[in-house]
Amino acid sequence: MGELVDFFVRSRNFILFVLLEVLCFYFIINTSNYWSVTYFNTSNRYAAQVLAWSNAANEYTSLRQVNADLALENQRLNAQLTKLLQSKPVAPAEYMADSAFADRFKFTAAKVVDNTTQFANNYITIDKGTDDGIRPGMGVISPTGVVGKVKVCNRHFSVITSILHSEFLVSSQLVKAKDIGSAKWDGGDPHLIKLNDISRYKPVSKGDSVVTSEYNSTFPPGILVGRVYSVGVQPNMTFHDITLNLATNFSTLSYVYVVENRLQGEQEQLEKQIENEK
Template sequence: MLQLVDFIVRNRFFLVFVLLETLSIWMVVRNNTYWGATYFNTSNYYVAKTLALSNSVSEYTHLDDINADLASENAHLHALVATLSQAKPLDAPAGYVPDSAFAERFSYTVAKVVDNETNKPNNVITIDKGTAHGIAPGMGVISATGVVGKVRFCSENYSIITSILHSQFMVSTKLVRSNEIGYAKWPGKDPDLIDLVDVSKYTKVYKGDSAVTSNQNSVFPPGIMVGKVESVEVNPNQTFYNIVLQLATDFRNLSYVYVVKNQQLGEQEQLKQRTETTK
């Protein structure tokens, strides 16, 4: 307390000057319309700038929460789209009545990517969800833009994904315009490009055509983007095109993924095994 009094006594002339200046400015602003309007406009401008900066900082610090919310919403939308597309497929024949359980067989779990490889011949991805969250080996993995890979190993809280950028990974893929089905397989070079093999050269293939997952797989819902046709070549000595796709998923900037669970996969696999044993 004594130090405060001593400070005031030592600086009394300066403090009186500041007080009188403040009082003078207040009286000018109060009694002069022009300077009053100028003061309030200027103060409002800087207050608005300060609030905008504060909001920007606050939004930046909450980006992780915002992205997580968007990823959860996308998972819900993926499930809805998959259900609607299977409820009555566009190419279904007249009189076809789909089973409601079949249409709703896919569910989605949001996961965050914690490690991602793109520069190896056999790339894998690590996510922050495991068996404790219902994840199991064999489940498909997609992003907001397209196919990512398939679950290979799981621990309680983490899973390893075999990326589509892996020499042993293939996915059944359909060209939208021609309805021709082939297999997307990575040649091990550019993480933005993938080959589409086993497409007959006796059908028409269009550059820029979309390539999506076909109905002929049990891991991914049909219609998930794989990529777009980048180039098409014909080898005279072969019966298939050499097609290169521009991948729909940007693996260098992969943050969130959706693990796809086929509720009826076990039933399908049991039938396949029974078929194999009776051959």
């Protein structure tokens, strides 16, 4: 207490000066319309700027929650869209998928906690594991396209084999040409991928979309893989040399959706039984 009193005694001249300055400003503002308006306009401008900074800071700190909410909303919309597409009649016109087949895909949102793109064989780690119903073999997609397939899991984490892996293949279909091939990364640019096994006699357009095909039990059909970046034909080859721009940007990947095909085990068991009988 004594130190506080000593401080006021030592600073009494400065404190008196500040009080007099405040008093002067008070009288100037209250006795002059011009200075009163100027003061309030200036104070409002600075107050608005401080409020804008405060709102920007609050919005930035809440981005994580906003992104998580958007991921959950996209998960719900993906499930609804896939169910709608799978139940849609296709040729022949009288065909209609049953409810179990149309509703066979389940989506689980997960956050990416580790991701590589610089190696020949790249992997992604997510924050969901067996406690969340994740198991090896499930497909993984992003809001924009194919990501990879679950390789191993523990209770709380899973490691995904990225599409940027030298041994990863995706059965893919050209939307316009309707031809089916295999998308495979060549280990080069992480933004580009090759589409193999497309006959050179099939017309392929630059910019055509390439999506997952119907002959795929891991991914729902129609998930974007990429778009045709370049088309060429090597001498004495029967297939096009097609390069795609990948739909998923792995350098900014934050959230993914793990896809469970509830009927995959049943399908694979039956197909394996047929193979064993051959």
